[in-house]
Amino acid sequence: MMWYNLAKAQSFMPTDGTEIAKQVDNLYGFLLITSFIACVLVIGGMIYFVHKYKRKSDNDKTAYISHNTTLEFLWSFIPLVIFLIVFAWGWYIYQDMRTMPKNAIEISVLGKQWAWEIEYKNGYKAVNEVVVPIGKDVKLLLAAQDVIHSFYVPSFRIKQDAVPGRYTALWFNANKLGEFHIFCTEYCGTSHSGMIGLLKVVTQEEFNSFMEKGQEEGQLPLVKRGEKLFALKACASCHSVDSPAVKVGPSLYKKFGSDEILEDGSKVAVDENYIRESILQPNAKIVKGYPRGIMPTFQGQINENELGALVEYVKSLSGK
Amino acid sequence: MGHSSAHGENYLNHEKGLWSWLTTVDHKRIGLMYMITVLFFFFVGGVMALLLRAELFAPNAVAGVGQVLKSGDIYNQVLTYHGAIMVFMVIIPGIPAILGNFFLPIHIGAKDVAFPKVNLASWYCFMFGASLAIGTFFASKIDTGWTFYTPYSIRTGTSTVMMVLGAFVMGMSSVLTGLNFIVTVHKLRAPGMTMHRMPLFVWALYSTAILQMLATPVLAITLLLLAAEKIFGVGIFDPKLGGDPVLFQHFFWFYSHPAVYIMILPAMGVVSELITTFSRKVIFGYTAIAYSSLGIAAVSFFVWGHHMFVSGQSSFAGILFSFITMLVGVPTAIKMFNWVATLYKGSIRFDAPMLYALGFMFLFAIGGVTGIMLAVLPIDVHFHDTYFVVAHFHYVMVGGTLMALMGGLYYWFPKMFGRMCSDAWARMSFVFIFIGFNVTFFPQFILGAMGMPRRYFDYIPAYETLNKVSTVGSWLIMAGFLISLYTLVRGLRSGEKAPMNPWGSKTLEWQTSSPPPHFNFDVEPIVTAGPYEYR
Numbered sequence: 001m002m003w004y005n006l007a008k009a010q011s012f013m014p015t016d017g018t019e020i021a022k023q024v025d026n027l028y029g030f031l032l033i034t035s036f037i038a039c040v041l042v043i044g045g046m047i048y049f050v051h052k053y054k055r056k057s058d059n060d061k062t063a064y065i066s067h068n069t070t071l072e073f074l075w076s077f078i079p080l081v082i083f084l085i086v087f088a089w090g091w092y093i094y095q096d097m098r099t100m101p102k103n104a105i106e107i108s109v110l111g112k113q114w115a116w117e118i119e120y121k122n123g124y125k126a127v128n129e130v131v132v133p134i135g136k137d138v139k140l141l142l143a144a145q146d147v148i149h150s151f152y153v154p155s156f157r158i159k160q161d162a163v164p165g166r167y168t169a170l171w172f173n174a175n176k177l178g179e180f181h182i183f184c185t186e187y188c189g190t191s192h193s194g195m196i197g198l199l200k201v202v203t204q205e206e207f208n209s210f211m212e213k214g215q216e217e218g219q220l221p222l223v224k225r226g227e228k229l230f231a232l233k234a235c236a237s238c239h240s241v242d243s244p245a246v247k248v249g250p251s252l253y254k255k256f257g258s259d260e261i262l263e264d265g266s267k268v269a270v271d272e273n274y275i276r277e278s279i280l281q282p283n284a285k286i287v288k289g290y291p292r293g294i295m296p297t298f299q300g301q302i303n304e305n306e307l308g309a310l311v312e313y314v315k316s317l318s319g320k
Numbered sequence: 321m322g323h324s325s326a327h328g329e330n331y332l333n334h335e336k337g338l339w340s341w342l343t344t345v346d347h348k349r350i351g352l353m354y355m356i357t358v359l360f361f362f363f364v365g366g367v368m369a370l371l372l373r374a375e376l377f378a379p380n381a382v383a384g385v386g387q388v389l390k391s392g393d394i395y396n397q398v399l400t401y402h403g404a405i406m407v408f409m410v411i412i413p414g415i416p417a418i419l420g421n422f423f424l425p426i427h428i429g430a431k432d433v434a435f436p437k438v439n440l441a442s443w444y445c446f447m448f449g450a451s452l453a454i455g456t457f458f459a460s461k462i463d464t465g466w467t468f469y470t471p472y473s474i475r476t477g478t479s480t481v482m483m484v485l486g487a488f489v490m491g492m493s494s495v496l497t498g499l500n501f502i503v504t505v506h507k508l509r510a511p512g513m514t515m516h517r518m519p520l521f522v523w524a525l526y527s528t529a530i531l532q533m534l535a536t537p538v539l540a541i542t543l544l545l546l547a548a549e550k551i552f553g554v555g556i557f558d559p560k561l562g563g564d565p566v567l568f569q570h571f572f573w574f575y576s577h578p579a580v581y582i583m584i585l586p587a588m589g590v591v592s593e594l595i596t597t598f599s600r601k602v603i604f605g606y607t608a609i610a611y612s613s614l615g616i617a618a619v620s621f622f623v624w625g626h627h628m629f630v631s632g633q634s635s636f637a638g639i640l641f642s643f644i645t646m647l648v649g650v651p652t653a654i655k656m657f658n659w660v661a662t663l664y665k666g667s668i669r670f671d672a673p674m675l676y677a678l679g680f681m682f683l684f685a686i687g688g689v690t691g692i693m694l695a696v697l698p699i700d701v702h703f704h705d706t707y708f709v710v711a712h713f714h715y716v717m718v719g720g721t722l723m724a725l726m727g728g729l730y731y732w733f734p735k736m737f738g739r740m741c742s743d744a745w746a747r748m749s750f751v752f753i754f755i756g757f758n759v760t761f762f763p764q765f766i767l768g769a770m771g772m773p774r775r776y777f778d779y780i781p782a783y784e785t786l787n788k789v790s791t792v793g794s795w796l797i798m799a800g801f802l803i804s805l806y807t808l809v810r811g812l813r814s815g816e817k818a819p820m821n822p823w824g825s826k827t828l829e830w831q832t833s834s835p836p837p838h839f840n841f842d843v844e845p846i847v848t849a850g851p852y853e854y855r
Contacts, residue, residue, distance in 0.1 A: 024701075028693070028702075031699065039685050050663055053666045054668055062666050064854075086646075086692070087642055094701070097698055163559075164560075166559075187465050187469070187472070
């Protein structure tokens, strides 16, 4: 299959992480080659003719060819046959893609502005991170909380919209260990491009211990718990933590201990109380240059312990 | 002077003053009014495009060049205005309203369209709708994307209602123009101008007019339902109120897919005219091209679901829509082959309009084959809503429609204004636009295959290099259009006087003076042969 490997090298498709992805790439390789030939024929024919029949004098006589039934039949029939072949080939793969396997591991995925909430059968929850075992059928049950999102794993060549008010689903069977990107591909507002997750394919043993570890959350140190919570509440969708880059809200990188300038021009020291107030009453003080009313309040949604953990985590971002 | 009649000898100086333009019922003047407004909107939409590309030059985390626009919200607004302005105010009205208004009546030997006052009303509809749409910019800027997908468009706090009402009113303008064209073609053809002697540009406009009449009302209903839901809280699309968001997508694409052909069919018509004129040869397969326009128009109503393969519609529907989409590919391919065959044994000149027509064929071939790829189910699952789709429709809409519009403008400029443009400058504009276009959009195919989703304010570092190339390409396109602007303005001010038929074409508009008199022809023409009788 030399031709196919060649086509694949040209196509820049991401690594294929499933058997179906490989099949999709085969079909894509075939399409690339036939498209390339078609373009060479049409564009090449065009360039050859305009070069060969360049106007020589203003009195050139041209041939009067109004039509040619055989030729016209052929160039209608041949494309039709090719189109039907790729349609049928596509149908065949699509059927596999859309037929949900029985006895698959089921994981619920909830899309919301702007994070993926993952829930496993045993009640363990995570955000923006799906962990699955290699070589097992996995079915993702998709739902959306606010607007339409779309769950896309480029390396698996799968994509499905998560629609509010109903469930949709997709499945895969990963055959490569590693981490793969999850993107949201249905436009969902301010931080659509920040709704990035990771799909981790691990061995069965790692998966088992991951599921057990999920039960032991409570024993983590405060900073670690804060970090977990920061991810779980999707704070990272709007606040960067490892660089001063601005997402939706101000970056928290090295913010603790510095001074912040507010919209009325006054200064405020970033200390524990300021962070606490910003989480519980985000509109009490607005940093200069940012819009009011974007960040939702977390009053009543996190308890005192969790608040402490978050403050501790933000402190740790300053290296203090 | 002292003459009892103050009327000049051509349509431009027939009457004078701004008021005579604002109240004109002359199809040629209405065409020019569309030209001025559409080119203005094109400028605005183009500036938005440059902003988007500037933002995507580097990931946001890169210091200095990374983040150009202040926030994701602003980026989303810019992409919405870019899309909405380019679709509703540039590409859809572009060729039919400018070149169609001006040349359809002349092409069939008529004095004007069938309903001249309705024609003027359609321009005012367009202006009113466009003002509403642009007005949202000064109310609260919308951020829904040009597709207004629910429930996002219902939830977002921005003035979606005003925008969709704008699109609704512009749709009215589109319906009125379509109606006018259909009646004009059936009722006002000159003696001897049978349907099969009409130029292919007229056939393309005729097919487009049918689409405009039948599809636009569906968009109007959809947008009104959306407005009703947003204002009165009636549950139609929002699941919180018991509605279904996917229903909106069905309604929307039931219009917007045929709309794709509203955008491209007239361009195909222009290309047929350019290719025959500049190769001085009869078109190959006149009947096939004429009827494939109608065929495309008919089938295009039954392929809307190919925009929704991953939306949650049933697999069966997906398979059906994929199949029908393959069928619509065939007449499109036929047209390409016909144009190439027309070049065979011709006598080909490379004036700027012809370069644009050849550029159209080059880009449309790529837009076409990638369209077939997207119609294949599992390939679309991977490419849907990625940059591959963005690249594909820019190849078709910009590489296709806009190239044809530019070629058409240069081709008919001498007839419209009675002056010649500098061909050297016009060809230079082509070189910049053509190369810039490929530099901008070809990398986006690869970005899409790599998995970069569209409508992205920021992206992972792996996509950086190709995005940089793409942004540099957008500057080349900008240079090309600035050169075009200079060429056209220079032609208007100081171009040499155009003869009646500078390109040696056979269609009727070249058999009257440049610019044409108020009623197009001094003597009603009698037609005795087809439009491309180069013997």
